[in-house]
Amino acid sequence: NWLACAAPVVARTEFPPREELELTPCPTIDGETCVYSGPQGVLPEPMWSSIYASLIFIECLICHGPANSNVDQNPNNLGGAIPGGANSQALDALNLSGADPMDTSNWASDSHLAVFNVLASAAGECEGQGTVVLPNDSTNSLMIQKLRAIQTCGSEMPIAVGNQTISDAVIQIVEEWIDMGALNN
Numbered sequence: 544n545w546l547a548c549a550a551p552v553v554a555r556t557e558f559p560p561r562e563e564l565e566l567t568p569c570p571t572i573d574g575e576t577c578v579y580s581g582p583q584g585v586l587p588e589p590m591w592s593s594i595y596a597s598l599i600f601i602e603c604l605i606c607h608g609p610a611n612s613n614v615d616q617n618p619n620n621l622g623g624a625i626p627g628g629a630n631s632q633a634l635d636a637l638n639l640s641g642a643d644p645m646d647t648s649n650w651a652s653d654s655h656l657a658v659f660n661v662l663a664s665a666a667g668e669c670e671g672q673g674t675v676v677l678p679n680d681s682t683n684s685l686m687i688q689k690l691r692a693i694q695t696c697g698s699e700m701p702i703a704v705g706n707q708t709i710s711d712a713v714i715q716i717v718e719e720w721i722d723m724g725a726l727n728n
Contacts, residue, residue: 586716587713587716588716589716589717589719589720590726590728591651591652591720591725591726591727591728592651592652594716594717594720595650595651595654598709598713599639599654600647600651602701602709603639603700603701604639604640605627605629605630605701606629606633606634606701606702607627607630607633607634607637607638608627608628608634608638608639608640609627609628609638609640609644610627610631610634610644627640627644632666632667633667635664635666635667636663636664636667636668636669637657637658637664637675639654639657639658640653640654641653641654652727655727658675658676658686658725659676659678659725659727660674660676660678660725661674662674662675663675663685663696667697668696668697668698669685669694669696669697672695672696673685673688673694673695673696676721677721677725678721678724678725679721679722679725680722681717681718681721681722684721686700686717686721687714687721690714690717691714692708
């Protein structure tokens, strides 16, 4: 009946998506394969606080965070759930959390002291074999060597699950931060 009445044919009635919901390509360098992480697709700034929130808190605290037998919900903190507790040896070797295991608001600034110009811990497999973050020298920083899986001690970090590792684009930002002096900013 609608067509018999000579009503106009409407092909589409949807609205274009809002800009914040637009899909964006994964951060990639040289066409590497990457895992899409949602519409934000924003790389961290070369600042410790940004690197901490987008990389350390998400990927590293699983092993280098406080012992958590439960998932603590703390929505006023970085990510809601506080990660950690997966590996007590890794925590002993490098603690990337802060003074208060239930309040993540100062963990970025607190943990800077654990990486900045500090020799690898005696509690880990790399004792005496490198400096975690050597200011102005990303090439010789153990953190970069482990992120790139070119370390001479221990295993790569984070421990790869399947073939998923940290993207080269993110590692380059960490290198840039180190080469700029690795400030607690």
